Amino acid sequence: MGRLDRRVAIVTGAGRGIGRALAIRLAREGACVIVNDLDGGPTEDVVGEIRSSGGQAVACAGSITDPEMPERLVGLATEAFGDLHIIVNNAGYTWDSVIQKMSEDQFDAMIDVHLKAPWRLLKAASEIIRIKTKEEANRGEEIIRKVVNISSIAGTRGNAGQSNYASAKAGIVGLSRTMAKEWGRYKVAVNSVAFGLIETRLTEATDEKKLINVTGNTIPVGVPVQNIEAMKQAIPLGRGGTPDEAAGAVLLFCLPESDYISGQLIEVTGGF
Numbered sequence: 001m002g003r004l005d006r007r008v009a010i011v012t013g014a015g016r017g018i019g020r021a022l023a024i025r026l027a028r029e030g031a032c033v034i035v036n037d038l039d040g041g042p043t044e045d046v047v048g049e050i051r052s053s054g055g056q057a058v059a060c061a062g063s064i065t066d067p068e069m070p071e072r073l074v075g076l077a078t079e080a081f082g083d084l085h086i087i088v089n090n091a092g093y094t095w096d097s098v099i100q101k102m103s104e105d106q107f108d109a110m111i112d113v114h115l116k117a118p119w120r121l122l123k124a125a126s127e128i129i130r131i132k133t134k135e136e137a138n139r140g141e142e143i144i145r146k147v148v149n150i151s152s153i154a155g156t157r158g159n160a161g162q163s164n165y166a167s168a169k170a171g172i173v174g175l176s177r178t179m180a181k182e183w184g185r186y187k188v189a190v191n192s193v194a195f196g197l198i199e200t201r202l203t204e205a206t207d208e209k210k211l212i213n214v215t216g217n218t219i220p221v222g223v224p225v226q227n228i229e230a231m232k233q234a235i236p237l238g239r240g241g242t243p244d245e246a247a248g249a250v251l252l253f254c255l256p257e258s259d260y261i262s263g264q265l266i267e268v269t270g271g272f
């Protein structure tokens with residue numbers, strides 16, 4: 001028996017990095033996982049990996065900023081697995097500039113992916129959550145559902161060059177705390193996890209100019225080697241976290257052991 005048997009989870013941005021590691025761990029605990037990512041190949045790979053280890057998962061590739069994506073994800077959860085218990089708003093990327101060089105599109109893109117899309121997904125999930133909670137209450141049952149919103153220490157503490165990303169990542173903490181209050185009556189625990197340095201594509205130490213394409217925009221990824229080395233020196237544990245360590249922190253909020261924790265923010269930073 002897994003600790004999440006019969007639980008149904010949506011993880012956005014689960015084709016790589018933290019989301020990928022989390023989707024695999026949730027499935028290992030018995031959850032059925034809807035795997036979303038912008039990129040189809042990585043999405044299918046994660047679903048294949050989960051299924052080949054005996055787990056259950058369904059792929060749903062496409063941008064979480066597409067206004068129809070949240071309904072698609074919730075529809076898939078209910079069609080494929082009949083319920084929805086866990087939502088992890090993880091998808092995202094960064095698009096940095098100092099404020100005088102930042103375009104409005106650049107600002108809006110970060111708000112869209114890190115704040116508005118998570119808000120839309122919660123809104124899309126609200127009907128099924130209300131219906132299922134009522135059915136459970138009528139049977140004298142209580143199942144605590146879980147939302148985990150992924151933030152960043154850029155949001156909780158600020159970071160030069162990230163006025164767009166930091167604003168969105170601060171906003172998601174406000175959204176989490178509000179939904180913890182609004183959805184307590186539906187037995188949903190809502191928390192945020194803010195990461196420091198986790199070693200993924202987003203933070204890959206590189207002095208090459210690497211670019212990715214996100215919904216039509218070409219965006220640099222990676223962080224200069226010197227900056228990453230300076231960050232590591234400031235981290236008491238002396239290194240960045242692995243995707244699996246990051247996923248472990250999110251998993252804590254998804255497990256029944258944390259059912260009575262809601263409205264909280266934890267920073268996962270190796271002590272930074």
Ligand SMILES: NC(=O)c1ccc[n+]([C@@H]2O[C@H](COP(=O)([O-])OP(=O)(O)OC[C@H]3O[C@@H](n4cnc5c(N)ncnc54)[C@H](O)[C@@H]3O)[C@@H](O)[C@H]2O)c1
Nearest residue numbers: 013016017018038063064091092152195197198200201202
């Ligand atoms: N890595 C870190 O140090 C760090 C620190 C703080 C916060 N975070 C946050 O953690 C989350 C995961 O980041 P990661 O480090 O695993 O990065 P990553 O680049 O390894 O993975 C992010 C995934 O999200 C997907 N994605 C991006 N935009 C999307 C969209 N519009 N729709 C669907 N999928 C989309 C990407 O394709 C990618 O597979 C992000 O929200 C990020 O801001 C990461």
